[in-house]
Amino acid sequence: MMRSGANERAATDAGDKGSLIRGLELLRLLNEVYPLQVRHLHALTGLPKPTISRLLAILCATGYVQRDDTGGYRPSSKVNALSAGVSSQAWITEVAVPAIDRLSRSVQWPSDFAVFEGHGMAIRYSTRATAPISITAPINTSDLPMLESDFGRAYLAFGSREQRRRILDALAHSGRPHDDAAHDPERTGELLDGIRARGFATRGDSFAFVRASTIAVAITVGEQSVAALNIVCSTRVISPSQIPERYLAPLQQTALQIGRALSWDGYVVTRGKSARGNAVPAAPAAARIMQLEGRR
Numbered sequence: 542m543m544r545s546g547a548n549e550r551a552a553t554d555a556g557d558k559g560s561l562i563r564g565l566e567l568l569r570l571l572n573e574v575y576p577l578q579v580r581h582l583h584a585l586t587g588l589p590k591p592t593i594s595r596l597l598a599i600l601c602a603t604g605y606v607q608r609d610d611t612g613g614y615r616p617s618s619k620v621n622a623l624s625a626g627v628s629s630q631a632w633i634t635e636v637a638v639p640a641i642d643r644l645s646r647s648v649q650w651p652s653d654f655a656v657f658e659g660h661g662m663a664i665r666y667s668t669r670a671t672a673p674i675s676i677t678a679p680i681n682t683s684d685l686p687m688l689e690s691d692f693g694r695a696y697l698a699f700g701s702r703e704q705r706r707r708i709l710d711a712l713a714h715s716g717r718p719h720d721d722a723a724h725d726p727e728r729t730g731e732l733l734d735g736i737r738a739r740g741f742a743t744r745g746d747s748f749a750f751v752r753a754s755t756i757a758v759a760i761t762v763g764e765q766s767v768a769a770l771n772i773v774c775s776t777r778v779i780s781p782s783q784i785p786e787r788y789l790a791p792l793q794q795t796a797l798q799i800g801r802a803l804s805w806d807g808y809v810v811t812r813g814k815s816a817r818g819n820a821v822p823a824a825p826a827a828a829r830i831m832q833l834e835g836r837r
Contacts, residue, residue, distance in 0.1 A: 578614070662692040694757070
């Protein structure tokens with residue numbers, strides 16, 4: 542009887558642990574790409590739909606996930622409490638901003654920095670106002686399309702195959718016109734593989750500007766893309782074909798420097814321990830962080 546009771550408790554503990562792991566995996570996917578419906582999560586995880594629905598109900602009941610009118614699920618603001626000891630913007634201010642400022646001073650041209658949010662890229666910092674050469678072309682700052690923007694293309698091309706697959710699967714179910722290319726995985730794969738081989742991304746035809754041209758690379762930690770960085774040049778001064786020849790090397794070096802100073806645990810990006818003793822004061826730059834939309 543005692544052994545039977547112990548076995549039952551062990552089975553219960555194992556079941557609870559499995560549910561916790563699966564629930565955290567759903568939360569991680571929703572934190573990476575949102576909104577997602579039950580069918581999307583089923584395709585991404587292989588978990589049975591009833592299991593997914595049960596776990597989502599728990600996450601909704603506890604306030605970490607919310608359901609929209611279309612049946613899609615997204616993280617709620619309460620998720621921020623899970624990383625209360627780690628600022629989601631701290632690594633940008635402490636690591637990325639000083640490096641990007643140095644890049645702009647070196648190449649003279651502005652640089653934009655973007656992270657992945659929801660189904661697109663969002664600019665979180667730019668030197669357009671402070672670079673030696675000013676670019677005044679209008680710019681979108683959020684929901685930049687993954688397969689047309691230079692940021693999105695770089696982010697997908699240089700991340701891991703698994704990261705690329707998850708995001709493209711979600712884009713294929715988004716129903717948004719600028720994500721339609723995700724329905725053709727072979728063609729999209731060729732595009733992204735070509736970008737990876739070339740070493741940089743450019744904007745798609747539907748997202749190109751007449752007076753400005755860019756090249757972009759990803760900032761990676763291990764094989765995971767965590768952000769993207771570009772250089773913006775005026776086409777009146779330099780032809781698009783000349784930009785990589787002149788500026789790709791310093792752009793890649795800056796992205797590599799930032800990536801090496803970071804760590805990523807699957808959920809949160811932080812400054813790596815080895816970089817903490819080499820902090821560059823960034824208080825003035827911090828004021829220029831583009832808090833255009835509060836992070837969720």
